[in-house]
Amino acid sequence: MTTKKPPIPIPLLMLIGIMAISFSSIFIKWSDAPASVQGMYRLLFTSLLMLPFARPHSGAVHKLSTTDWVLLIFSGIMLALHFLLWMGSLSYTSVASSTMIMALEPVFIMLGAFVLYKERTAASAMLGVAIAIGGVCFIGWGDIGVSADNLKGDLLSVGGTAAVAVHMLISQKLVAQMPSYLYSLIVFSVAAVVFALYNLVMGIPFFDYPLTEWGIFLLLAIVPTVFGHLLFNWMMQYLSATTVSMSILAEPVVASILAYLLLSENLSNLQWAGGLLVMIGMAVYLWAERKKVDSVPPALENAS
Structure with missing residues (x-):
């Protein structure tokens, strides 16, 4: 994990990112288009918005090795799979249940980071993870797996969680050696192409949607x-994949509140209590990670 300091305070960046991704499930619920079409245009439009600002990073493209390109393509495939499965899960289960399962992402990433990068997590940080995971379990307890449709949605969300964990682990490796902006642009573009091929093979219409859907x-x-996503990819220059994914644990809390306000999805007292546990767990984890960074000797910190 790098110990560079970002130009903008990390807590502010995390707050912006968490609020932004929490609206994702609301927009998806509002749409009647297939999940694969939503994902395709979401990533296509993002890539087009990013393209005009990519020129300063164009020189880095020529430095990419064959291995880098293979990893970039695989990361894009995993991102597309994540969106396809998770966005699809919202057709079968509630926002609270789906985002609760997605919040298990740090568990997948911690295991992967240990296997691939030998990245160890302190006991105090593990305690924070346990508290936060317990909190998100409370959030989704009211409606998880009680019917065949809910169970299907839950399984789709688990698959989407595993896919995004792989995507994040690849991000940690590649963003350390190439501009995060270029990484995001390539991966988003690859994922958009994957969605386009999927829609073409499945015979899903590309254009026959009302104006509200395009909005x-x-x-x-x-x-x-x-x-x-773009902001979290950028933060990977300064934080580990585990730390970034841990911040996303706040998404079920914010998304559930938004679903209550905008979609009339009710929350029980147990789910509100779970939200409090998530915040406590995040605070414990981030405190433990900050202690680890602060303990790095200055000479080693400058070497990064």
Whole structure:
């Protein structure tokens, strides 16, 4: 994990990113288009918005090795799979249940980071993870797996969580050696192409959608993708994949509140209590990670 300090305070960046990605499930619920179409245009529009600002990073493209390109393509495939499965899960289960399962992402990433990068997590940080995971379990307890449709949605969300964990682990490796902006642009473009091929093979229409749907596609690109995923990819220059994913544990809390306000999805007292546990768990984890960074000797810190 790098110890560079970002030009903007990390807590502010995390707050912006969490708020942005929390609107994703709301926009998806508002749309009647297939999940694969939502995902395709979400990533296509994001790539088009990013393209005019990519020129300063164009020189880095020539430095990419064959291995880098393979990893970039695989990361894009995993991102597309994440969106396809998770966005699809919202057709079968509630926002609270789906985002609760997605919040298990740090568990997948911690295991992967240990296996691939030998990245160890302090006991105090693990305690924070346990508290936060317990909190998100409370959030989704009221409606998880009680019917065949809910169970299908839950399984789709688990698959989407595993896919995004792989995507984040690849991000940690590649962003350390190439501009995060270029990484995001390439991966988003690859994922958009994957969606286009999927829709073509499945015979899903590309254009036959009302104007309101196109507005939702654009909102999905700007809000949760640019100010969410793109921002979190950029933060990977300064934080580990585990730390970034841990911040996303706040998404079930914010998304559930938004679903209550905008979709009339009710929350129980147990779910509100879970939200409090998530915040406590995040605070414990981030405190433990900050202690680890602060303990790095100055000479080693400058070497990064």
